[in-house]
Amino acid sequence: xxxxxxxxxYRGDNESGEMVEYKIPLVPGMVVLDAVHTAQAMQAPxxxxxxxxxxxxxxxxxxxxxGKPKLMCMDRMDKYPDGEPITIRPMKSFRVLKDLACDVxxxxxxxxxxxxxxxxxxxxxxxxxxxxxADRVQEFRKCIECFLCQNVCHVLREHDKKExxxxxxxxxRAAGLEMHPLDDENRLGLLKDELGLGYCNITKCCTEVCPExxxxxxxxxxPLKERVVDEFYDxxxxxxxxxxxx
Amino acid sequence: MDKYQTFEYDVIVVGAxxxxxxxxxxxxxxxxxxxxxxxxxxGKAHTVMAEGGVAAALHNVDTRDDWKVHFRxxxxxxxxxxxxxxxxxxxxxxxxxxxxxxxxxAVFDRTKDGRMLQRNFGGHxxxxxxxxxxxxxxxxxxTLQDKGVHAGIDVHMECTIRSILKDxxxxxxxxxxxxxxxxxxxxxxxxxxxATGGIGRCWEITSNSWEYTADGxxxxxxxxxxxxxxxxxxxxxxxxxxxxxxxxxxxTEGVRGEGGVLLNSEGERFMFDNVPEMFQGDYxxxxxxxxxxxxxxxxxxxxxxxxxxxxxxxxxxxxxxRKEVRAGRGSPHGGVFLDIASRRSAxxxxxxxxxxxxxxxxxxxxxxxxxxxxxxxxCHYMMGxxxxxxxxxxxxxPGLFAAGESAGGMHGSNRLGGxxxxxxxxxxxxxxxxxxxxxxxxxxxxxxxADEVQRVAxxxxxxxxxSDGENxxxxxxxxxxxxQNLVGIVRTDEDLxxxxxxxxxxxxxxxxxxxxxxIQFNPGWHLALDxxxxxxxxxxxxxAALERTESRGxxxxxxxxxxxxxxxxxxxxxxxxxxxxxxxxxxxxxxxDELRQLLNSE
Numbered sequence: 090x091x092x093x094x095x096x097x098x099y100r101g102d103n104e105s106g107e108m109v110e111y112k113i114p115l116v117p118g119m120v121v122l123d124a125v126h127t128a129q130a131m132q133a134p135x136x137x138x139x140x141x142x143x144x145x146x147x148x149x150x151x152x153x154x155x156g157k158p159k160l161m162c163m164d165r166m167d168k169y170p171d172g173e174p175i176t177i178r179p180m181k182s183f184r185v186l187k188d189l190a191c192d193v194x195x196x197x198x199x200x201x202x203x204x205x206x207x208x209x210x211x212x213x214x215x216x217x218x219x220x221x222x223a224d225r226v227q228e229f230r231k232c233i234e235c236f237l238c239q240n241v242c243h244v245l246r247e248h249d250k251k252e253x254x255x256x257x258x259x260x261x262r263a264a265g266l267e268m269h270p271l272d273d274e275n276r277l278g279l280l281k282d283e284l285g286l287g288y289c290n291i292t293k294c295c296t297e298v299c300p301e302x303x304x305x306x307x308x309x310x311x312p313l314k315e316r317v318v319d320e321f322y323d324x325x326x327x328x329x330x331x332x333x334x335x
Numbered sequence: 336m337d338k339y340q341t342f343e344y345d346v347i348v349v350g351a352x353x354x355x356x357x358x359x360x361x362x363x364x365x366x367x368x369x370x371x372x373x374x375x376x377x378g379k380a381h382t383v384m385a386e387g388g389v390a391a392a393l394h395n396v397d398t399r400d401d402w403k404v405h406f407r408x409x410x411x412x413x414x415x416x417x418x419x420x421x422x423x424x425x426x427x428x429x430x431x432x433x434x435x436x437x438x439x440x441a442v443f444d445r446t447k448d449g450r451m452l453q454r455n456f457g458g459h460x461x462x463x464x465x466x467x468x469x470x471x472x473x474x475x476x477x478t479l480q481d482k483g484v485h486a487g488i489d490v491h492m493e494c495t496i497r498s499i500l501k502d503x504x505x506x507x508x509x510x511x512x513x514x515x516x517x518x519x520x521x522x523x524x525x526x527x528x529x530a531t532g533g534i535g536r537c538w539e540i541t542s543n544s545w546e547y548t549a550d551g552x553x554x555x556x557x558x559x560x561x562x563x564x565x566x567x568x569x570x571x572x573x574x575x576x577x578x579x580x581x582x583x584x585x586x587t588e589g590v591r592g593e594g595g596v597l598l599n600s601e602g603e604r605f606m607f608d609n610v611p612e613m614f615q616g617d618y619x620x621x622x623x624x625x626x627x628x629x630x631x632x633x634x635x636x637x638x639x640x641x642x643x644x645x646x647x648x649x650x651x652x653x654x655x656x657r658k659e660v661r662a663g664r665g666s667p668h669g670g671v672f673l674d675i676a677s678r679r680s681a682x683x684x685x686x687x688x689x690x691x692x693x694x695x696x697x698x699x700x701x702x703x704x705x706x707x708x709x710x711x712x713x714c715h716y717m718m719g720x721x722x723x724x725x726x727x728x729x730x731x732x733p734g735l736f737a738a739g740e741s742a743g744g745m746h747g748s749n750r751l752g753g754x755x756x757x758x759x760x761x762x763x764x765x766x767x768x769x770x771x772x773x774x775x776x777x778x779x780x781x782x783x784x785a786d787e788v789q790r791v792a793x794x795x796x797x798x799x800x801x802s803d804g805e806n807x808x809x810x811x812x813x814x815x816x817x818x819q820n821l822v823g824i825v826r827t828d829e830d831l832x833x834x835x836x837x838x839x840x841x842x843x844x845x846x847x848x849x850x851x852x853x854i855q856f857n858p859g860w861h862l863a864l865d866x867x868x869x870x871x872x873x874x875x876x877x878x879a880a881l882e883r884t885e886s887r888g889x890x891x892x893x894x895x896x897x898x899x900x901x902x903x904x905x906x907x908x909x910x911x912x913x914x915x916x917x918x919x920x921x922x923x924x925x926x927x928d929e930l931r932q933l934l935n936s937e
Binding site for chain 2: 116117118119120123129130131133134135136137138139140141142143144145146147148149163165186187188190193194197200201204205206208215216217218219220222223226227230231233234266269272
C-alpha cells in the first residue's frame, strides 16, 4: 500500500469553485470520507462535508468520487489505483451550498406531498401480517435517504424536472406505503399527476447506485406503474367511470 | 452582531432523534405551536444508528413477560440507582408506545402468527426487543419523521442551539446559528425541550457521530439546571477494533442475542468466568446449557434453561473483555473474538444481521458468516443527564424539559440494550405533552435579554479574531485522548485528578483557537464552539467520578473495586456554582413497598 494519496476536492459554491489538491497520509482500511476528514483536520478546517454514522446507515455523505456516485463512508481508498489522484465532488443534480454539501431541501418538499400511512380498521384487533408480507415493504423501508438515486436519475440530472417529478426515492417511499398490507390510503393519482411517475423510462440508473441494494426499478417503480395503468387506463374501469360518475 | 432572525413558538424542541421527534409530535398534538430544531438534516440523527431493537414487554414471544419483569430487569441493570418512578413508567408504557409506531406505519419483523417479533438482549429476562433486522433505529426514525411532517411542526434543519435564554428563573427561548449561512437565530418560546442526545465525542474511541458534543447537557448546566448520575458512561462491549478507520463503530448486541459467543485468543468462552455475584444463578453454567437455550429460542420456544453469559449486562461484558485483553489473551488488534459463524447458518446471519454482514465485508474485509469478528469496548451512551421530574420530564428549571439520552435518571448506573429506544418514545411523549401543557398554562412568553444575546453572539464570533491560536481539531483530539486514557472504563483517583489538570490547560487553548474562512458552513468554526460544551461536561463527568469512591455499573474505580452500600443510596447531582462545577449527594427517593417486593421476587 502506498503511504500517501492525492485527493482533489471541489471547493466553492454553486456559482464558482475549483478542484483543490490535498496530500493525505494513508492508513489501513481508510475510506474516502476519512480522507476528506483528514484534509479538514490538517489543512482545510472550513471544508464543508456532511456525515453522521460513518457506517452506511444514515445516508449523509453522498458525493461523486472519480465521477461515480458514492456514499463516501463506504468507499475504500485501496480500491483506487495507487498514485492516481482521486477526485471528490458534490452531487451534480443539486445546487451546491459549499464544497461537498448540496441543497437537498427539494427532497423534503416532495416528501411532504405523500399522504401518511393510514391504518385499516382492524375492528380493535391486533394488527397482523406475515413476515413474507413484511419482507416486501421492508426492502423499501431500508432506504437511508442518501439521494444518490435522485442524483443519477436522468429526469432530474439531465432534464431538471424537479417541478413535475418526484424521483426514485419517493417512488420507493410510496411503494412502501402502497404495498403495506394494512395501508388504507390511495396515492396512485398523486403518483401519476404530481409526482410524474410516467417520466421514468426504467433505465435502472437508480437501482445501480443504491447503497442499500434496493431493487428500485423492478420492485417499486414497475409495480407502481402497473397499478397506475390499472387504476386510470383500464378500459373496463374507464367505461364504469363514464357510466357511474362519482 | 445586531442582526439575528427571531422566531416565536409555544414549544421548541431541540434535537430531532427519536425523543425530539416524539416530543414534537406530542406537543403539536397538544395544541402547541411547535418547532423542531436539529443540527443535521431531518432523519439523520443518532437514532438512525440504533440497531438491535426497542424493549417493551409485549409478551408476543414469551408469555411470561410483563412490565414488572421489565421493571426489575431495568433496575437490576442500573444497579438500583435508577429513578424508580421513571423505570416503572417506562416499563408500563413502552408496549403502547411501540404499538403506536405500528399504527403509524412501522414494519417490525413478524412472529409466525403475524405479530411483532421480539429478540433476546443482555439483561432482559425474556425475548423483549421488537426489531427490524439490525436497523431498528432507522425504522423508528423514519416512522416518526413521516408522522412528524404531517403534524404541523416547523422544522429548522442544520441549526445549532448554543444557549438557553432566560427571563428571570424561567425559560424564554434559546439562541443558535444556522449552520449553512452562519446567521444567528433566536427562538422565543414558553417551553423548551432538550433532546440533544449524548456526549460521546469527548472520547477517542466512540460509536457516536459528530453531533454528540454534549450540547444539551452543557446548556442545561449553564442555565442553572441540575444534572444527575454524570459519572455513569456506557462503554458498549462490542465496537469494531480494526481497521483504524472504523475503530469504535458499533456491532449490535443482537449478534449475541442471535447466539454469537465471545472467545479469547485461547478459544475460551471467558464470560462463563465473569458472572458477578448479583447475577449468580441467573445464567447458564455450561456450554451445553447455553447452546440448548439458543436452540430453544431459535425454534421459537419458551426457553427452559438459563441464557448464555454473553448476554450479561453491557458494563459486565465490557469489563470482562478489557480484562482478557490486559491478561494477554486478546485478538491481534487488541480486542476479543465475537463468533456467530459457527453458531448460525450463513443465510440466517444475512437475514437477521444484514448491516453487520455488509459493514464487516465492506469496511474490514471480514465475512462474518465464515469468520469471527474482532471486537472491543467503545464509548456508546451517557446514562447521566439533565435531572427531570419523572412524570413531566421538566428539569429543575421551570419551562425547561429534557428527554432521551440528554435526560438522566432512567437507567441508573447502566442501561440495558433496547431500553434506549423505548426511553425515547415513552419520555419523548411525556416531555412533549407536558411542555405543551406548561406553555398553555403560561400567559405570556418570556422576555429576551438583548444583552445576553449580544454576549453569546460576540463570544461565538471570537474565534475569527484569534489569528495566532491553534487549530480546533488539535485541541479536540487532545481532549478525546485525555478522556480515553484518564476517564475511561476503569478509573483511579490519580487519573481523574490529572484529567482535571489537563482540562485547565485545554480550556485556555480552546479559548483562543483560530478559525479560517467565513461563517458559511464552516465545520472548523462549529467545532471551535463545541469545545466549550465538551470541556465543561468532561469536567462534570470527571468530578462526579472522582466523588463516587466505589464501583457500580458504568463507573469502575480500580482503587475502589467493590460496590458500597452507602453509595447505593445516593445519586450525585452536578450543578454550576459560583465557584465552578459542584457535585452534591442526594438520597434516592423512597420506593413504594409493592415495587420493592418486585425487585426481590425471582
